[in-house]
Amino acid sequence: MMKDQPSERRCIAILVDNEAGVLARVIGLFSGRGYNIDSLTVSEVDPQKHTSRITIVSNGTAMILEQLKAQLGRLVPVQKVVDMTLDHDSVERELALVKVKGTGEKRVESLRLSDAFRAQVIDTTHESFVFELTGSPSKLDAFVNLMRPLGLVDVSRSGVAAIARGSEGM
Amino acid sequence: MKANKDASHPRMTGAEIVIQALIDQGVDVIFGYPGGAVLPVYDALFEHDQIRHILVRHEQGAVHAAEGYARSTGKPGVVLVTSGPGATNAVTGLADAMLDSIPIICLTGQVATRLIGSDAFQEADTVGITRPCTKHNWLVNDVDTLPKIMHDAFYVATHGRPGPVVVDLPKDIQFAEADYTGPSNEGHRNYQPQVKGDPDKIEQAVAAMANARRPLFYTGGGVINAGPEASRRLRELVQLTGFPITSTLMGLGAYPASDPQWLGLVGMHGTYESNNAMHDCDVMINIGARFDDRVTGNIEKFSPGSKKIHVDIDPSSINKTIMVDIPIVGDCAHVLAAMLEVWKRKKIKKDPSMHRDWWQQIDTWRARNCLSYQQKGQVIQPQYAIERLYALTRDKDVYISTEVGQHQMWAAQHFKFEQPNRWMTSGGLGTMGYGLPAAVGIQIAHPGSLVIDIAGEASVLMTMQEMSTAMQYDLPIKIFILNNQYMGMVRQWQELLHDKRYSHSYTEALPDFVKLADAYGGHGIRITCADELDAGIQEMMAVDKPVLVDCMVDQQANCFPMIPSGAAHNEMILSDQDEPTEISEEGKMLV
Ligand SMILES: Cc1ncc(C[n+]2csc(CCOP(=O)(O)OP(=O)(O)O)c2C)c(N)n1
Ligand SMILES: [Mg+2]
Numbered sequence: 001m002m003k004d005q006p007s008e009r010r011c012i013a014i015l016v017d018n019e020a021g022v023l024a025r026v027i028g029l030f031s032g033r034g035y036n037i038d039s040l041t042v043s044e045v046d047p048q049k050h051t052s053r054i055t056i057v058s059n060g061t062a063m064i065l066e067q068l069k070a071q072l073g074r075l076v077p078v079q080k081v082v083d084m085t086l087d088h089d090s091v092e093r094e095l096a097l098v099k100v101k102g103t104g105e106k107r108v109e110s111l112r113l114s115d116a117f118r119a120q121v122i123d124t125t126h127e128s129f130v131f132e133l134t135g136s137p138s139k140l141d142a143f144v145n146l147m148r149p150l151g152l153v154d155v156s157r158s159g160v161a162a163i164a165r166g167s168e169g170m
Numbered sequence: 171m172k173a174n175k176d177a178s179h180p181r182m183t184g185a186e187i188v189i190q191a192l193i194d195q196g197v198d199v200i201f202g203y204p205g206g207a208v209l210p211v212y213d214a215l216f217e218h219d220q221i222r223h224i225l226v227r228h229e230q231g232a233v234h235a236a237e238g239y240a241r242s243t244g245k246p247g248v249v250l251v252t253s254g255p256g257a258t259n260a261v262t263g264l265a266d267a268m269l270d271s272i273p274i275i276c277l278t279g280q281v282a283t284r285l286i287g288s289d290a291f292q293e294a295d296t297v298g299i300t301r302p303c304t305k306h307n308w309l310v311n312d313v314d315t316l317p318k319i320m321h322d323a324f325y326v327a328t329h330g331r332p333g334p335v336v337v338d339l340p341k342d343i344q345f346a347e348a349d350y351t352g353p354s355n356e357g358h359r360n361y362q363p364q365v366k367g368d369p370d371k372i373e374q375a376v377a378a379m380a381n382a383r384r385p386l387f388y389t390g391g392g393v394i395n396a397g398p399e400a401s402r403r404l405r406e407l408v409q410l411t412g413f414p415i416t417s418t419l420m421g422l423g424a425y426p427a428s429d430p431q432w433l434g435l436v437g438m439h440g441t442y443e444s445n446n447a448m449h450d451c452d453v454m455i456n457i458g459a460r461f462d463d464r465v466t467g468n469i470e471k472f473s474p475g476s477k478k479i480h481v482d483i484d485p486s487s488i489n490k491t492i493m494v495d496i497p498i499v500g501d502c503a504h505v506l507a508a509m510l511e512v513w514k515r516k517k518i519k520k521d522p523s524m525h526r527d528w529w530q531q532i533d534t535w536r537a538r539n540c541l542s543y544q545q546k547g548q549v550i551q552p553q554y555a556i557e558r559l560y561a562l563t564r565d566k567d568v569y570i571s572t573e574v575g576q577h578q579m580w581a582a583q584h585f586k587f588e589q590p591n592r593w594m595t596s597g598g599l600g601t602m603g604y605g606l607p608a609a610v611g612i613q614i615a616h617p618g619s620l621v622i623d624i625a626g627e628a629s630v631l632m633t634m635q636e637m638s639t640a641m642q643y644d645l646p647i648k649i650f651i652l653n654n655q656y657m658g659m660v661r662q663w664q665e666l667l668h669d670k671r672y673s674h675s676y677t678e679a680l681p682d683f684v685k686l687a688d689a690y691g692g693h694g695i696r697i698t699c700a701d702e703l704d705a706g707i708q709e710m711m712a713v714d715k716p717v718l719v720d721c722m723v724d725q726q727a728n729c730f731p732m733i734p735s736g737a738a739h740n741e742m743i744l745s746d747q748d749e750p751t752e753i754s755e756e757g758k759m760l761v
Contacts, residue, residue, distance in 0.1 A: 017360065020309065021297060032302050063489065070486035076306040076326055076361045 005061035009038070011084040011092060011162045012069060013170060017077040018044050018052040025075050026054055035060060035068055039094075039137070041159035051079065053170075057137075057160050080170065088164040095158040096140045101128045102151030110150045117143050128153070179349040184313045184339065185210035187350050188277065191320035193220050194352050197248050199239065199614055200224070201232040205252025207279025207292060210344035212250075224614060224643060227635035229256050231607035233263020233334075234633070237272045238608030241594045242569055243615045244397055246273035246327050253279040254292030257338075258299065262601060265303040267334040269598025270420060271395055273327040274334035276304075282342040283311055296338045305333035313346035321353045330363030331484040332395055363483060367500030367508055375455070375479045375496050376512040382453035382477075384528045385413040388436060388465075391420030391597070392458020392482060394590045396502035401425070401590045403506035404457065410513060412520045414532055416444035418459045420597045423587035433532065434541075437465040438733050439579040442540035442742060443532055445731070448473050449739035450531070456480045458502040461492040462598070463760070471738035481505045540731045540744055541583050548699035552577065552652045552723040555703060556584040556624065559650060562707045568592065568620045571608040573629030574600045576658035576729045581624040603632030606649060610636050613645040620648070620711065627653040627680055627720075637690040640716040648710050648717045651683060654725045662728045667735075667753055687718035697721040735760040 016022045023042055030037050039057040044050070058068065065083075072081045084090040098119075100110045107127070114121065114131045117139070123130035128151075133143055137160055144155055164170070182190060188211050192200065199222045204212045215223055226232040229251045236247025251260050257278040267274045281290040297309045306326050308319045319337060327335045379385060387408055393400045401424045408415050408431055415425050416436040425432055434441035436448055448454070448465075454476045459465065461480075466472045469491055478494040480487075481502055488497040498505055545554040556577075570585060571594040572578040578595055587593050594612060596604035605623040613621040623630070630651055640647050660675040687694030693713045697706035697720070710717045731742045736757020 020311070021301070021307075024298070025301060028301055063493070067486060067490055070488070070490075074330070074484065074486055076358070079360050 009059045013082045014054040015079040018050040039159040084162045090164045092162045097156045098131045099154040106150045185214040185344040189214045200248040201235045202250030207253035229259035231636045234607035235611030238611030242612045249276040254294045257296040264334045266599040266601045273332035280338045280340040283340045307336035309338045313348040317351045365501040367498040367505040384452040386451040387415035389421045389457045390418040390459025393424040400503035422593045423590045426588040427586035443535040445739040460487045467733045550723045566620045571605040573605040573625045574602045575626040577626045577652040579729045602629035607636045609647040622648045625651045628657045650719045683720035692716035695719045
């Protein structure tokens with residue numbers, strides 16, 4: 001029954017009380033059940049109410065993902081769980097810092113490509129650049145892949161932040 | 171308590187706050203074991219006589235006793251243990267309460283806040299260790315938050331699907347002072363479980379029930395957790411509809427076993443009629459059960475043709491393993507009331523002709539007499555022992571707990587329960603050693619009642635030391651051991667799955683249980699043959715002390731019926747005489 005379902009990607013936003021251990025509870029739910037986390041971001045979004053927003057990108061069968069949301073929903077410090085993929089038309093953005101080392105032709109090419117991707121150069125030496133790039137996760141993937149043969153040294157990605165289109169709040 | 175200016179917010183130490191909160195939450199008994207990190211709370215307890223403290227002999231026993239107390243009263247159970255080993259010893263009990271949805275508030279001592287993380291003496295990361303086996307837990311790092319946390323702990327443990335919570339109390343917090351605030355009835359900011367079911371879904375469910383030709387109620391521990399009113403409403407609905415009813419291990423007693431509509435236990439060791447009815451029904455009405463793997467067997471083959479209605483207070487139980495057609499999130503008592511209301515409003519008539527074929531089918535399954543056994547000669551068949559125990563105690567005010575193994579299943583099959591809250595067993599975790607301490611907790615709650623732990627000789631040794639607790643508090647619990655000298659359930663699986671290679675399932679050296687009872691100051695009885703059985707049980711009941719009955723039974727008896735691992739409900743083994751069933755490779759992977 002469960003075996004044959006295809007795996008799908010979901011982005012889930014969770015509003016939580018910003019209290020000790022809340023992230024561990026959320027993560028523990030995934031690790032304890034063997035679910036995947038592809039990306040995770042967390043930050044306080046309302047200092048007055050001590051509310052944080054966690055965004056998780058996961059993949060699994062529809063049944064597992066529904067189960068996961070229900071499990072998240074019953075954690076005591078969780079205020080709200082929203083499926084940004086299934087229930088909303090939403091935009092996803094991610095930030096990447098990408099370090100590329102090289103000289104000559106490769107160095108020129110990396111700079112040229114970064115321009116095409118509208119990346120910023122935020123640090124440079126004679127033989128390296130650090131690019132800052134924002135965009136959809138797939139755009140970041142594409143950029144990182146292009147940098148690989150040009151001397152990619154380091155990548156740091158923020159993980160996905162997501163928000164629904166339109167005027168409604170979460 | 172210090173003098174204070176504001177009477178509604180008196181100034182207290184953390185330890186006093188803990189005790190005051192317990193009193194204000196209506197707690198009259200706690201189960202515990204002291205140690206360095208909880209001494210301030212113990213000191214505060216010393217001054218109070220509203221709260222009775224039961225000193226156990228192992229912290230696991232404290233939690234099981236609190237579970238027995240909780241499950242037999244419907245009230246939450248409270249546990250107090252020290253840091254480090256006190257807390258880790260309690261973990262098995264917490265995991266047990268988590269899987270069986272028992273409300274437990276477990277207070278653990280912790281090293282002082284400035285020592286946390288320094289590998290201090292008797293430090294353990296209690297909130298870390300207990301996070302996956304509690305509904306929620308709190309490490310108190312500011313005494314001002316303590317009153318609210320204490321009240322929240324009770325709220326969370328008892329609302330929604332009940333479960334255990336831990337409040338970890340660093341020693342400096344227990345000494346620090348703060349203003350105490352009593353419980354509010356505001357509930358919790360986020361945690362507000364849905365108790366009323368969706369009216370549309372309930373209408374749909376009733377419509378499906380009204381049209382069913384082969385309906386079946388499948389009920390579980392949720393009905394018991396929803397309180398006695400839920401059981402009353404269940405009885406009314408079952409009577410009104412005329413449908414057959416079966417139940418999980420945790421749900422026994424919600425519906426009277428003496429009623430003709432009752433089909434008996436469902437699942438791995440359930441009756442032939444219950445399991446076949448589960449397989450063949452066209453409308454399944456699951457009330458407060460969770461499609462546990464002990465019940466469903468192979469989910470690919472589970473009740474293939476039925477429309478499934480599922481009532482559960484926990485949204486995460488719905489569609490977890492079995493996809494259902496009509497999910498209803500809500501408290502069983504509320505949903506049952508709503509179903510009754512709709513059924514009556516629509517003036518649906520019980521139409522026996524509609525279900526005649528179904529009942530006829532059920533009667534042919536019943537005619538297989540799947541629980542029958544042969545008591546020949548003097549070697550006691552374990553089923554016979556349970557049957558006599560039931561026959562001789564059925565007119566008494568009796569509460570039963572069990573350990574885990576074959577004896578537990580025989581008890582579930584052959585002891586008949588008419589009322590909820592009378593049957594206390596470790597279902598979800600299957601914790602050997604549960605029954606004896608649970609009996610302690612039950613007897614504390616019901617001092618005049620007959621409390622029997624139906625035990626296996628292996629399980630009972632895991633928490634035997636609680637005999638000493640029973641002695642200390644004059645608790646006349648009865649421990650009725652079905653002694654087959656084997657870890658019988660393990661032996662049975664080895665027989666069926668591992669070619670009778672009985673690897674380490676025989677206990678070479680057992681204590682003399684009669685002498686052991688003596689050593690504790692209790693009373694020991696040995697029953698060795700069928701002729702001694704009734705007299706032994708009578709003697710057990712007559713002695714007003716903790717009693718250990720060592721009832722020697724057939725060592726080779728197996729527990730049937732059985733759905734072998736990986737099989738479907740209509741592929742049961744009924745007895746040793748059945749053709750040996752091939753267990754699939756996949757089935758062998760399952761437990
Ligand atoms: C703490 C714990 N350890 C191991 C098991 C696995 N187990 C399940 S039943 C059983 C045998 C129980 O033997 P006994 O108490 O004598 O009961 P019987 O099956 O013989 O009636 C074992 C070892 C368990 N359920 N719990
Ligand atoms: Mg045994």
